[in-house]
Amino acid sequence: MANLTESEIESAALAWLAGLGYQTVFGPDIAPGMPGAERTDYSEVVLAQRLRDALAWLNPQVPADALEEAFRKLTLPDSPSLVVNNHVIHKYLVEGVPVEYQRADGSIGGDLVRVLDYDEPENNEFLAVNQFTVVEGRGDSQFAPTRRPDIVLFINGLPIAVMELKNAATENATVWTAFNQLQTYKTQIPSLFVYNEAMVISDGVEARIGTLTADREWFMPWRTIEGEELADTRLPQLRVVLEGVFEKQRFLDLIRHFIVFEDVGGGVLVKKMAGYHQYHAVNVAVQETIRACVPPASPWQVREGEGTFFAKSRKDAKPGDRRVGVVWHTQGSGKSLTMAFYAGRVVLHPAMENPTLVVITDRNDLDDQLYGTFARCHELLRQQPVQAQSRAHLRELLTTSSGGVVFTTVHKFFPTDSEDLPAPGAARQAGQHPLLSDRRNIVVIADEAHRSQYDFIDGFARHMREALPNASFIGFTGTPVELADKNTRAVFGDYISIYDIERAVKDGATVPIYYESRLAKLELKETERPKLDAEFEEVTEGEEVEHKERLKTKWAQLEALVGTEKRLNLIAEDLVKHFETRLEAMDGKAMIVCMSRRICVELYRAITTIRPDWHHEDDNAGILKIVMTGLAADPVGWQSHIRNKQRREELAKRFKDPKDPFKIVIVRDMWLTGFDAPCLHTMYVDKPMRGHGLMQANARVNRVFKDKQGGLVVDYLGLADQLKSALANYTESGGKGQTAIDQEEAVAVMLERYEVCCGIFHGFDWSPWKTGGPQERLSVLPAAQEHVLAQDDGKNRLVKAVGELSKAFALAVPHEKALEIRDDVAFFQAVRSVLTKSTDDGRRSPEEVEFAIRQIVSKAVSSDEVIDIFAAAGLKKPDISILSDEFLAEVRGMPQRNLAVEMLRKLLEGEIKARGRKNLVQARSFAELLENAIKKYQNRAIETTQVIEELIALAKDLREAGRRGEKLGLTDDEVAFYDALEVNDSAVKVLGDDTLRLIAQELVKAVRNSITIDWTVRENVRAHMRVNIKRILRKYGYPPDKQARATELVLEQAEVLCKDWTEKG
Secondary structure (H helix, E strand, O other): OOOOOHHHHHHHHHHHHHHOOOEEEEHHHHOOOOOOOOOOOOOOOOOHHHHHHHHHHHOOOOOHHHHHHHHHHHHOOOOOOHHHHHHHHHHHHHHOEEEEEEOOOOOEEEEEEOOOOOOOHHHOOEEEEEOOOEOOOOOOOOOOOOEOOOEEEEEOOEEEEEEEEOOOOOOOOOHHHHHHHHHHHHHHOHHHHOOOOEEEEEOOOOEEEEOOOOOHHHOEOOOOOOOOOOOOOOOOHHHHHHHHHOOHHHHHHHHHHOEEEEEOOOOOEEEEEOOHHHHHHHHHHHHHHHHHHOOOOOOOOOOOOOOOOOEOOOOOOOOOOOEEEEEEEOOOOOHHHHHHHHHHHHHHOHHHOOOEEEEEEOOHHHHHHHHHHHHHOHHHHOOOOEEOOOHHHHHHHHOOOOOOEEEEEHHHHOOOHHHHOOOOOOOOOOOOOOOOOOOOOEEEEEEOOOHHHHOOOOOHHHHHHHHOOOOEEEEEEOOOOOOOOHHHHHHHOOEEEEEOHHHHHHHOOEOOEEEEEOHHHOOOOHHHOOOOOOOOOOOOHHHHHHOHHHOOHHHHHHHHHHOOHHHHHHHHHHHHHHHHHHHHHOOOEEEEEEOOHHHHHHHHHHHHHHOHHHOOOOOOOOOEEEEEOOOOOOOHHHHHHEOOHHHHHHHHHHHHOOOOOOOEEEEOOOOOOOOOOOOEEEEEEEOOOOHHHHHHHHHHHOEOOOOOOOEEEEEOOOOHHHHHHHHHHHHHOOOOOOOOEEHHHHHHHHHHHHHHHHHHOOOOOOHHHHHOOHHHHHHHHHHHHHHHHOOOOHHHHHHHHHHHHHHHHHHHOOOHHHHHOHHHHHHHHHHHHHHHOOOOOOOOOOOOOOOOOOOOOOOOOOOOOOOOHHHHOOOOOOOOOOOOHHHHHHHHOOOOHHHHHHHHHHHHHHHHHHHHOOOHHHHHHHHHHHHHHHHHHHOOOOOHHHHHHHHHHHHHHHHHHOOHHHHHOOOHHHHHHHHHHHOOHHHHHHHHHHHHHHHHHHHHHHHHHHOOOOOOOOHHHHHHHHHHHHHHHHHOOOOHHHHHHHHHHHHHHHHHHHHHHHHHO
8 A cells, every 4th residue: 555645545445436336426527617517516515416306206206396395405404503404404314305285186285205215225326426626605706715525425416425535655644634634624614514424534544434423533443344244354444334334225224224313412413323233233133023023924024135243143043933132232332322223123124014112121220221312312213212100101001002112121010919819710820910912013122131130030021921922022231141041042042243342442432441459458457358258149229228127138247347437438548549640640530339328428428528629519519429319218418419310310411521520429329330421431349249230330431532541440349250250251152352451461561661661761861850840850851852863763763652651551540550650651751742742833633642641740740731842952942934043053052963953854844844835846845955964864874963054054045045036026926936937947048037037927827817616636727727838938938848847847836826825715
């Protein structure tokens, strides 16, 4: 790929799309004013005739005036909000455009005008256009800002997808510069994105896909083509995305079934698209649902090409066996959304004949959370889900003849007291649940399908079977079903899709979880330390609240030991110090998990004694809160922490908001499952947990959030054995990856990276950085830079090593070994910062922004506070465009010679880059001189002193070149053309300066009058401009043999100036 250009990557993408059956067109060929024009104006983003034709052939029964109304609704969105308009258009694409018209009998009829044909892909027109120019609004100014995305995909004339491609061989052109460019396009040409369903970014090697509202962390890779297995890693990611997503049937399926808008509060809409693991898992689950629900004799066939992932049909599955299977997708990878996508697909499948879906959980708070997700996704379901409020309400909902999405806890399937005794002469056994429906098109969707929750032999789930004897069952879980759990398999069947921790972390769907034991930090005697019993059974919060007298003795004894005042005070002290140190490294939130509600309250008191300002009576203020249930009969001291459902929901909103000062929550059971707060990065566990429950709780910290490198679970109770057991079950079940990585591993990596950095500074004394005041610390930096720059490739080695150390340090904090080296890390960061600081605009890309160190260095100067390279060298920062003699003299006198070279190189590069935006020839000439000088220096061909003199001379020449316009009596634009003509020495001799000046002035006028939108990619306009340029050159007698070269140079120069004029215009 090293020699590829951006246009070649574009050509490869177009070839792959052509292979999928897309028509490909060069944008300028269908631009306004061209023979094949498909737009009358550059502000039009819809190919109007193609859309009109599609509406007509897809809706032959709809009158022409109604089709025109549909066209108007599609092309004239009426909201000022891009996302709102995009939402409206998405609904039109999926459901059709609502129109009214007068029937033949005079009555008014309504209809939905189809925009896309989802059943027959070939009935749609798929078009890929490269270099599609858009000018926002209808401004007539020829210099109005224009934007030209690399590839736009149209279906039936609507721009459904936009792709931005970069060249992998260009150092600064990454997949994230493509992402940034798309964000610019959204701001500057929003009309193009009103119809957008997918955005693709690629540098030719890496490729990612996201939606209109997706932040950087939610532009995700797409790893499959057909779906059953991951694509061969030797294939370019761009090809996998194009063939995996944009194959016609798959892309239509994604638009119709796998895109959802969620209101995340305050009217803010977030658009989400299924990841590859969700898309293929859902499709195989639908396929298996039809098999499980529909008796063998049914004529229905599942459409081929639905695709699977490790998403595969079960080998032992039999038609009509009512066991759909289990989808195991690791926690944090979007399981709730996968369930909603699945429900939307099943509801619409014709073989299911308007099914009833029953979504069950085992706890009220989980029921509320999952119901909330489905309610926000009601457009996928084509109906509002309903939450059963009682046993009677549930029975009423399930006696319907068809349809419905019903949410309930499994407990509501318990028989009433009167049903515990059989009626005289009844066939039903005592305690048997009455039949509610014997329909086969009922699907029970179980969240976290584990025996421990549902008890399929003689508990609630047995009654569910009695109530719905012909229902089919599908289980979704974030943790594996234990191998010994035969009953769960008997109800659901085996796995039909697995998406494990390793895959999720590699894809960036989750972050890794690290584990740190703090037992040793608590100075407790052996007799004071709680012991966890292998046979220990947990008591739920509900049991604790409602059945105090029934609390198991073993639990009560352990609770007393865990909750001693001395122990809680020690934990509070350690926890406060630990979390405050974590916050210095990485802003975010923490959750504390306690064994009982009493301990929650006592620990709250202990912590707020140390940090009184963390407490606040008001729910809308304060850093620390408890979230738990309770009764009026609970102790008075607990009552301020017991909140109703609405108040708990308001606290949840606060906690999920990364900017809200509510940083730490103490829980007992609440929020441990199904609760998503991506900014949560640390969990303190002081509660006995194991297996599924332990993994569920740990997963609260594995959500992706900005630059979060990993989550940390801090153990105060000694859960290492339980974690090992959970990991053993995980790997036995076929999962890969570690459920929790020992923090010592992160520390070991950090120390390894630390040694590399120390090696670079071998023989250099940086102790003043650690012991001195601000001035002493600052004075170390010039010598440190000199030390690095004197080494072979020292700068690049340091940048890489410090970047790796920063990430490892963020994961290790606040381990004592991390704290021991934090001042050294800050020093390495500071040196890296001043060495990489750019001189043009001071901005750094996200890759260059350090992950961990922003606030780490408690009293030292942190990397973000370090003054720039000039101040660090004791110099005033110059006005780069002036390069004054005084400043150059200062640089010449610097004792740090290598640093002086580095500084001059940066200044000159910045100035040459700025000149290149106006004067191509001049910039190229100086860039070549600079490159030659630096090469000689790097090869040690000349002394440092000599290269400094060369660079100072170059700076002066550059300064003089900038003043040539004044001497020649030309504007900067005219000088740019003058330089393009002057490259030819014989022309100068023949014509002289005066004639060249006249030619330059006339060229500026001619070029300004000739340019039109898209002229740089339209060969007919360029040909016309070449004719004009040659005419002017001939007119003034420019040497004929040099005219062709001069013409091309002038054209190149015109492109550069045109961009400059456009930006100013």
